[in-house]
Every structure is written in C-alpha cells, then in structure tokens.
Amino acid sequence: MEEFKYLIPEESIDAIMDNVSVLRDIEKDLRHLFVERGYLEVLMPSFEYVDLYNDMDIGIDEEKMFQYVNYEGKRVALRVDFTVPLARLYCSQNENGEKRYCYFGKVYRKEKRHKGRSSEFFQAGVELIGKGGFAGDLECLELVLKTMTCLKLKHIRIEMGSAKFYHRLVEIVDDERFIDILKRRDLSAMKSFVESHHFDQSIQTLLMTLPQAFGDVQVLYDMKNRVEDTLLKEAIEELIELYEKIPHRELLTFDLAMTPMMKYYTGIMLKGYSPYSAQPIMNGGRYDHLMNHFDREVPAIGFSYELSHILKALEKEEEA
Numbered sequence: 216m217e218e219f220k221y222l223i224p225e226e227s228i229d230a231i232m233d234n235v236s237v238l239r240d241i242e243k244d245l246r247h248l249f250v251e252r253g254y255l256e257v258l259m260p261s262f263e264y265v266d267l268y269n270d271m272d273i274g275i276d277e278e279k280m281f282q283y284v285n286y287e288g289k290r291v292a293l294r295v296d297f298t299v300p301l302a303r304l305y306c307s308q309n310e311n312g313e314k315r316y317c318y319f320g321k322v323y324r325k326e327k328r329h330k331g332r333s334s335e336f337f338q339a340g341v342e343l344i345g346k347g348g349f350a351g352d353l354e355c356l357e358l359v360l361k362t363m364t365c366l367k368l369k370h371i372r373i374e375m376g377s378a379k380f381y382h383r384l385v386e387i388v389d390d391e392r393f394i395d396i397l398k399r400r401d402l403s404a405m406k407s408f409v410e411s412h413h414f415d416q417s418i419q420t421l422l423m424t425l426p427q428a429f430g431d432v433q434v435l436y437d438m439k440n441r442v443e444d445t446l447l448k449e450a451i452e453e454l455i456e457l458y459e460k461i462p463h464r465e466l467l468t469f470d471l472a473m474t475p476m477m478k479y480y481t482g483i484m485l486k487g488y489s490p491y492s493a494q495p496i497m498n499g500g501r502y503d504h505l506m507n508h509f510d511r512e513v514p515a516i517g518f519s520y521e522l523s524h525i526l527k528a529l530e531k532e533e534e535a
C-alpha cells in the first residue's frame with residue numbers, strides 16, 4: 216500500500232498552487248462588475264437530482280455526472296451546470312419579470328478517458344432572466360465585452376453563432392449525419408453528403424460554404440445574400456443588428472457553423488477564445504425555452520467564464 220499512498224483518482228488532477236491570487240483577483244474584478252450592474256450573487260447547492268438535468272435534456276450525458284443514490288432511492292448528481300439550477304430557482308420562487316444572477320463555483324463533468332484533463336470546472340457567470348430579444352442580447356453582449364479587462368489576457372476573441380440558425384438548418388436537412396459533419400467541418404464529407412441528397416440549389420450552396428463560414432462581419436453579409444429561407448435569414452439578421460449596435464466590437468467574430476454546446480440554446484451563442492487555450496474560455500447564449508419545463512415562458516440569456524482555462528492561458532501567454 217505504501218507506494219500507492221500518494222496516488223490520486225484519475226478524476227483529480229493536482230491542486231492549483233500557482234497563481235491562485237491571480238484567479239482570486241479576476242474573480243474579484245468580475246464580481247465587482249456583475250454586482251455593479253445589478254446581478255445578485257447566489258451560492259447554489261452542489262447537488263441536484265439527476266432527473267432535473269435529464270428531464271431538461273441539456274445535452275450533457277448522464278455518464279458525465281458524478282452520481283449517487285440518496286436515502287429516498289433517488290439519484291443525485293454533483294452540479295454539472297449552473298444555468299439549469301438557476302432556472303429552477305427562478306421558477307420555484309415564483310419570480311416574475313427581470314432577474315439578474317451571478318455565481319462563482321465549480322461544475323463537475325466526468326471525462327470518458329481523462330488524458331490529464333480535469334473534471335472540475337471553475338465557472339464565473341451570469342444569467343439574465345426575463346429579458347428577451349434584442350434588448351437582452353445587447354445587455355449580455357455589452358457585459359461580456361466589459362469583462363474583457365478583468366481577465367488580464369492580452370489576446371481574446373469572442374465568437375458569435377446562432378442556435379436559431381443551427382436548429383432551422385438541422386430541420387431543413389433532416390438527417391442526423393449532418394450534425395457530425397458540421398462539427399468536424401469536414402468539407403469532403405459535406406460534399407458527399409450534399410451529393411447524396413436532393414436539396415434545392417440554395418441549400419446545396421449554403422451547406423457547401425458552411426464549414427468555412429467564420430470570420431468578420433462580412434461572413435454574415437455574404438451568407439445573408441445567399442440564404443432564401445426566412446428563418447435562416449432572420450437568424451443572420453439578428454447577429455448583424457447586434458454587431459451594428461454594439462460599441463467596442465473589435466473583438467467580435469462570427470461562426471455560422473457553431474454547434475450548440477448546450478441543447479437549451481435558442482438564439483445567439485457566444486464563445487470566448489484565447490490562442491493559449493485549446494478549450495473555450497467562455498460559453499454562453501440565449502435560452503428562451505428552458506423554463507417551459509416548469510410550465511413557464513421566460514426568455515433568458517447568460518454566459519460563464521471557465522476560470523481554470525483562463526488561468527492556464529494566462530500562464531502560457533506570459534511564457535510566450
């Protein structure tokens with residue numbers, strides 16, 4: 216036993232020792248900004264019923280949850296997401312109208328094979344509940360851009376996509392294989408896929424350009440001229456409108472091939488990238504139907520930073 220006593224389970228990678236003070240500084244600055252903007256800090260419980268996440272079909276497989284069976288014989292999981300419990304909180308407290316929440320804490324997502332990857336994600340995020348449409352999107356995006364200075368990273372890029380665009384496209388294409396091809400941005404697979412279907416000409420051209428439909432706002436203008444479907448056009452126009460109204464938009468780029476990280480996204484989607492992090496340092500988006508699960512119609516939008524990814528990116532950026 217002696218030689219095993221320093222071993223740790225593969226779910227744990229070692230403690231964060233360096234730069235904890237940097238992490239706390241970032242957290243402090245973000246908290247200050249969120250609270251100043253009217254976001255109420257909440258400390259959410261670490262445990263939720265597995266059924267809550269499953270019934271809301273958020274797109275995180277059950278195998279990714281750390282679970283146990285409690286005394287009631289019900290399965291309980293360590294928190295895998297903050298957005299879902301906050302939607303529950305809003306509905307269970309019978310809230311109405313706009314509510315702004317912010318949070319700092321960990322979510323736990325099991326990796327299949329760990330490959331040195333952590334299963335603990337330290338998130339700092341906000342949820343803006345009850346503010347729909349353009350006004351809500353604008354408030355959220357402005358806040359994202361405002362937070363940039365808190366992160367201490369010199370190089371950041373914010374990518375925007377649209378779940379509305381994605382869902383409509385999936386509906387039109389009506390073949391599951393399309394999703395995987397899109398995720399891989401595999402041009403030759405897309406070509407064979409298109410050839411094996413009888414889509415009309417405009418959809419064919421759209422699908423073939425999609426894997427490379429990322430970049431500055433010009434991508435949106437080009438794609439807008441290319442699509443004929445009303446919903447697809449609307450989704451692109453939403454992004455363009457936001458871009459045109461937002462100040463300090465230099466950091467914004469677009470990706471129409473973005474696939475939703477979470478199944479609950481219904482409108483704009485946001486991802487933050489650092490050249491020094493393989494994984495996104497921020498994820499977010501609009502989720503207008505999540506609260507239907509509680510028989511409520513409440514629009515909402517939010518985002519969360521992955522503080523441990525940011526910390527690692529900072530270390531690498533400094534080295535470089």
Ligand SMILES: N[C@@H](Cc1c[nH]c[nH+]1)C(=O)O
Binds near residue numbers: 296297342477517
């Ligand atoms: N909960 C999402 C991020 C998010 C917050 N609000 C909306 N989306 C995630 O963990 O990726």
